[in-house]
Amino acid sequence: MIGDEMREHLTGKILPFWEGLKDERYGGFYGYADKELRVHREADKGCILHSRILWTFSTAARLLGSAEYREYADWAYEALKGFEDRENGGVYWSITFDGRPADTTKHTYCQAFAIYGLAAYYRLTGKAEALEKARALRRVIEEKCTVYNGYGEAYRADFSPESNEKLSENGVMASRTMNTLLHVLEGYTELYRAEPDAALGALVERQLGIFLEKFYNPGRHRLEVFCDAEYRPLLDMQSYGHDIESGWLLWDAAETVLPEDRREPVRRMCLDLLRSVRERAFTDHGLKNECVDGKDDELRIWWVQAETMLGFAEGWSLTGEEDWLRDLRIQWAAIRRLIVDPRPNGEWYWSVYEDGRPTERPMVEEWKCPYHNGRMCMRLMEKALPV
Numbered sequence: 001m002i003g004d005e006m007r008e009h010l011t012g013k014i015l016p017f018w019e020g021l022k023d024e025r026y027g028g029f030y031g032y033a034d035k036e037l038r039v040h041r042e043a044d045k046g047c048i049l050h051s052r053i054l055w056t057f058s059t060a061a062r063l064l065g066s067a068e069y070r071e072y073a074d075w076a077y078e079a080l081k082g083f084e085d086r087e088n089g090g091v092y093w094s095i096t097f098d099g100r101p102a103d104t105t106k107h108t109y110c111q112a113f114a115i116y117g118l119a120a121y122y123r124l125t126g127k128a129e130a131l132e133k134a135r136a137l138r139r140v141i142e143e144k145c146t147v148y149n150g151y152g153e154a155y156r157a158d159f160s161p162e163s164n165e166k167l168s169e170n171g172v173m174a175s176r177t178m179n180t181l182l183h184v185l186e187g188y189t190e191l192y193r194a195e196p197d198a199a200l201g202a203l204v205e206r207q208l209g210i211f212l213e214k215f216y217n218p219g220r221h222r223l224e225v226f227c228d229a230e231y232r233p234l235l236d237m238q239s240y241g242h243d244i245e246s247g248w249l250l251w252d253a254a255e256t257v258l259p260e261d262r263r264e265p266v267r268r269m270c271l272d273l274l275r276s277v278r279e280r281a282f283t284d285h286g287l288k289n290e291c292v293d294g295k296d297d298e299l300r301i302w303w304v305q306a307e308t309m310l311g312f313a314e315g316w317s318l319t320g321e322e323d324w325l326r327d328l329r330i331q332w333a334a335i336r337r338l339i340v341d342p343r344p345n346g347e348w349y350w351s352v353y354e355d356g357r358p359t360e361r362p363m364v365e366e367w368k369c370p371y372h373n374g375r376m377c378m379r380l381m382e383k384a385l386p387v
Contacts, residue, residue: 010377017347028079033364046366054117104157115187174226221276240281241304244311247274286334303372
């Protein structure tokens with residue numbers, strides 16, 4: 001069964017790799033390992049990476065009842081404290097290998113992922129300090145990163161706005177990105193699971209409304225990715241990975257927070273996104289990356305492949321159609337064949353070409369983490385699919 005395979009892969013491949021990156025001298029986890037698996041011990045350490053490691057080990061420890069994973073979650077929790085700005089609030093983008101501020105940008109995306117990790121740690125431990133830190137970061141987002149029609153994105157250490165290079169790409173500079181809002185919603189949903197709260201639920205519902213009204217393009221069956229301050233798209237793009245991730249994450253938020261009689265618009269949007277991506281981008285070599293100006297990027301990216309598994313599982317849950325399970329099996333075979341690093345001490349390649357050749361991207365950096373593929377394993381373990 002797929003759940004058994006996921007458990008074996010999580011505990012035998014993914015988590016052992018990340019355990020090996022524990023920095024016993026300076027705390028936290030090493031921030032960079034190159035394609036040849038050489039660890040760069042003096043590389044900066046990213047807040048996104050550490051927040052995701054905290055979420056992964058916390059959730060694994062809770063689901064599996066593992067004292068070993070609890071120890072790694074405790075280690076990651078202590079490390080995340082090193083990113084805090086105790087003067088201005090919030091968390092920095094990165095710190096040096098030995099714990100000094102490096103990139104002091106305060107990005108809304110970082111605040112959201114820190115909430116996500118802290119909420120998961122609280123769900124594991126019940127530690128009041130972790131919950132209060134998550135609450136404080138929620139206040140930071142609502143008080144310092146909120147603008148009249150949503151959320152701002154990039155800020156300096158004192159929360160004065162700056163340009164959004166970190167979450168922009170493809171030659172545009174975006175004031176609003178679907179990606180940042182998606183992960184604010186994700187962090188708030190995890191916090192709601194940790195501490196159900198009507199005001200927090202109202203914020204999640206508002207965020208879902210922004211997706212429905214601003215980012216969702218029903219005529220083109222996609223979410224717009226990069227927008228100006230008024231949510232006007234800046235380029236013709238479909239991010240297949242983000243759309244299939246959103247197809248299950250937005251529904252997960254709706255199921256968690258909304259009463260049943262207010263979920264249907266989100267359900268319709270999510271199914272549209274899942275079906276659109278499967279039709280346009282899925283092959284027996286896994287899911288393509290994105291489409292810009294009508295041209296597909298054929299790279300197979302690690303996180304896109306993991307999210308495809310979860311999107312297909314959600315497609316089956318929402319419809320009962322067996323084709324979703326068939327394609328999930330095809331996708332898992334492609335991941336094992338193309339993305340999983342066969343070296344005994346490896347994990348997943350960052351990306352590969354369509355023919356399976358790995359690119360030169362590193363094995364670990366500020367974005368490359370155990371969260372997408374670890375979450376894939378844990379969510380599918382919980383779903384108990386009939387395959």
